[in-house]
Amino acid sequence: xxxxxxxxxxxxxxxxxxxxxxxxxxxxxxxxxxxxxxxxxxxxxxxxxxxxxxxxxxxxxxxxxxxxxxxxxxxxxxxxxxxxxxxxxxxxxxxxxxxxxxxxxxxxxxxxxxxxxxxxxxxxxxxxxxxxxxxxxxxxxxxxxxxxxxxxxxxxxxxxxxxxxxxxxxxxxxxxxxxxxxxxxxxxxxxxxxxxxxxxxxxxxxxxxxxxxxxxxxxxxxxxxxxxxxxxxxxxxxxxxxxxxxxxxxxxxxxxxxxxxxxxxxxxxxxxxxxxxxxxxxxxxxxxxxxxxxxxxxxxxxxxxxxxxxxxxxxxxxxxxxxxxxxxxxxxxxxxxxxxxxxxxxxxxxxxxxxxxxxxxxxxxxxxxxxxxxxxxxxxxxxxxxxxxxxxxxxxxxxxxxxxxxxxxxxxxxxxxxxxxxxxxxxxxxxxxxxxxxxxxxxxxxxxxxxxxxxxxxxxxxxxxxxxxxxxxxxxxxxxxxxxxxxxxxxxxxxxxxxxxxxxxxxxxxxxxxxxxxxxxxxxxxxxxxxxxxxxxxxxxxxxxxxxxxxxxxxxxxxxxxxxxxxxxxxxxxxxxxxxxxxxxxxxxxxxxxxxxxxxxxxxxxxxxxxxxxxxxxxxxxxxx
Numbered sequence: 001x002x003x004x005x006x007x008x009x010x011x012x013x014x015x016x017x018x019x020x021x022x023x024x025x026x027x028x029x030x031x032x033x034x035x036x037x038x039x040x041x042x043x044x045x046x047x048x049x050x051x052x053x054x055x056x057x058x059x060x061x062x063x064x065x066x067x068x069x070x071x072x073x074x075x076x077x078x079x080x081x082x083x084x085x086x087x088x089x090x091x092x093x094x095x096x097x098x099x100x101x102x103x104x105x106x107x108x109x110x111x112x113x114x115x116x117x118x119x120x121x122x123x124x125x126x127x128x129x130x131x132x133x134x135x136x137x138x139x140x141x142x143x144x145x146x147x148x149x150x151x152x153x154x155x156x157x158x159x160x161x162x163x164x165x166x167x168x169x170x171x172x173x174x175x176x177x178x179x180x181x182x183x184x185x186x187x188x189x190x191x192x193x194x195x196x197x198x199x200x201x202x203x204x205x206x207x208x209x210x211x212x213x214x215x216x217x218x219x220x221x222x223x224x225x226x227x228x229x230x231x232x233x234x235x236x237x238x239x240x241x242x243x244x245x246x247x248x249x250x251x252x253x254x255x256x257x258x259x260x261x262x263x264x265x266x267x268x269x270x271x272x273x274x275x276x277x278x279x280x281x282x283x284x285x286x287x288x289x290x291x292x293x294x295x296x297x298x299x300x301x302x303x304x305x306x307x308x309x310x311x312x313x314x315x316x317x318x319x320x321x322x323x324x325x326x327x328x329x330x331x332x333x334x335x336x337x338x339x340x341x342x343x344x345x346x347x348x349x350x351x352x353x354x355x356x357x358x359x360x361x362x363x364x365x366x367x368x369x370x371x372x373x374x375x376x377x378x379x380x381x382x383x384x385x386x387x388x389x390x391x392x393x394x395x396x397x398x399x400x401x402x403x404x405x406x407x408x409x410x411x412x413x414x415x416x417x418x419x420x421x422x423x424x425x426x427x428x429x430x431x432x433x434x435x436x437x438x439x440x441x442x443x444x445x446x447x448x449x450x451x452x453x454x455x456x457x458x459x460x461x462x463x464x465x466x467x468x469x470x471x472x473x474x475x476x477x478x479x480x481x482x483x484x485x486x487x488x489x490x491x492x493x494x495x496x497x498x499x500x501x502x503x504x505x506x507x508x509x510x511x512x513x514x515x516x517x518x519x520x521x522x523x524x525x526x527x528x529x530x531x532x533x534x535x536x537x538x539x540x541x542x543x544x545x546x547x548x549x550x551x552x553x554x555x556x557x558x559x560x561x562x563x564x565x566x567x568x569x570x571x572x573x574x575x576x577x578x579x580x581x582x583x584x585x586x587x588x589x590x591x592x593x594x595x596x597x598x599x600x601x602x603x604x605x606x607x608x609x610x611x612x613x614x615x616x617x618x619x620x621x622x623x624x625x
Contacts, residue, residue: 022432023429026430027272027278038389039061041056064302070120070441072092073097075101076114078115080112085112086101087527119442158246164239164261166244169417170209173418174201181204187199205395244319245259245319255296259290260290261290273296276304280301296308303326305322305390324412392419446521448468448521451519453518454515459513466481466490467480468504472502480494503520505518
């Protein structure tokens with residue numbers, strides 16, 4: 001897939017002044033040295049039952065490309081009370097890795113909480129670490145539970161502030177405590193109690209209205225959501241000065257209008273556009289009669305969030321707006337054909353997936369029963385291209401990528417209005433202050449390493465080497481001798497840990513450190529602080545209870561089969577015994593030593609019919625021998 005990256009956008013004009021050069025240089029420094037990483041995890045199912053295994057594959061991105069530098073992804077599983085169940089590390093190869101987690105058959109919770117991150121991601125806002133709540137199906141979980149509501153109404157002026165004397169577009173969002181959208185209604189009142197506009201939900205609890213405040217004006221909202229009491233809340237305060245920005249759509253371009261009632265004419269302002277923390281355009285213009293407008297070409301931009309920031313002539317930020325660019329360059333159309341159908345239970349099926357010749361692909365596919373519940377609210381595109389760059393709950397994010405119809409574009413812009421945030425701290429960037437890096441990137445894979453405790457510096461200096469027996473799944477055993485450094489540490493860069501490994505060690509004999517202890521893999525990042533409680537806040541509830549019930553029944557059958565296979569059932573034992581003949585009994589009774597058994601002849605005169613026709617013992621033996 002060829003991507004025309006964002007540096008191809010034409011500069012509309014050049015900045016002037018030392019402040020401009022400093023700021024833009026710092027933006028470039030940030031984008032080149034402090035680019036954030038984003039994680040997406042593809043699970044084989046949307047819900048699981050106790051005793052099942054969660055299989056998944058993770059993808060790591062930086063801007064629009066796979067992240068190649070970080071080599072380790074850390075994955076934490078917690079129960080719904082925040083108790084850590086598993087902390088694992090997986091090697092990242094060319095931007096992806098895979099692993100699994102076995103759910104205990106005794107797990108009784110309704111959710112599992114997963115958090116995934118690299119070391120580098122910990123240097124930035126923790127809200128952008130990958131996190132997901134996974135539904136666990138059991139008899140308690142299938143039953144729906146009604147939770148107490150504390151509904152919320154929030155306001156988001158376009159550009160960041162409501163400015164006196166100009167027309168302001170104000171977006172709003174109605175949601176419950178879990179971030180799910182509400183259907184409500186209300187009105188906007190001025191400080192005299194007069195209705196100036198109404199609240200009309202347009203999509204998923206979101207809508208817009210317009211205000212042109214007079215000097216000294218303030219506003220409140222009287223609103224009511226379904227099944228809730230009517231409440232009154234204030235709107236954001238009206239500022240006496242500032243600028244407002246409005247973004248519109250003209251074909252595949254973006255139109256902009258910057259207005260100010262108090263900023264004055266012939267005032268120069270600067271506009272800067274950034275995507276994925278990188279500069280994509282810049283221009284300077286002068287306000288005429290308090291207004292300035294224009295067109296921003298977007299055809300050569302990658303899909304993602306474009307941030308437009310307005311500065312005054314001294315490069316102080318005045319307003320900011322985000323808008324979504326969707327040029328669909330991320331899509332491709334694979335062909336899938338069935339090579340072999342396996343019609344028996346657990347039989348092998350073969351699928352052939354064909355992608356375009358010029359596409360380098362890294363794919364994962366999950367095959368499940370068609371009758372079980374499916375969570376289609378999010379996918380790899382909606383996460384890496386949208387939700388990973390926004391804060392807060394987003395309901396059904398995959399909806400915004402189903403098509404590019406006018407209604408979808410308008411609703412997606414509503415999402416931008418209600419989820420905007422400032423990526424850059426412009427004050428810090430102007431001063432050249434970059435994020436503090438506490439966690440350098442894992443640029444190499446985990447190797448066998450450790451430290452010896454309980455030995456003196458003199459003993460460690462002359463310790464020699466530690467002998468390690470390294471055993472890894474499907475890798476066989478390696479016995480190596482690793483030198484011990486004077487600080488007690490040791491490492492073998494050739495022993496890379498790609499799977500579960502067992503390490504046995506022997507300390508040097510005769511060096512006085514026989515009673516010392518060894519701790520391995522200390523460069524491995526410990527789990528994050530235990531604050532990952534699963535409450536259902538970020539779970540896109542699927543109402544397909546029939547599908548959940550079928551999945552629960554199927555997994556219950558599989559668990560019973562596996563439990564039966566693991567049990568050792570004593571088979572029926574039949575003992576066959578051959579009784580001894582009268583001749584053998586006589587042989588044991590009267591014969592002894594060399595005359596017992598062996599190759600000798602044995603005769604049963606009582607039961608042999610031939611003995612009755614013999615005149616005597618001699619004639620009988622003559623006929624037998």
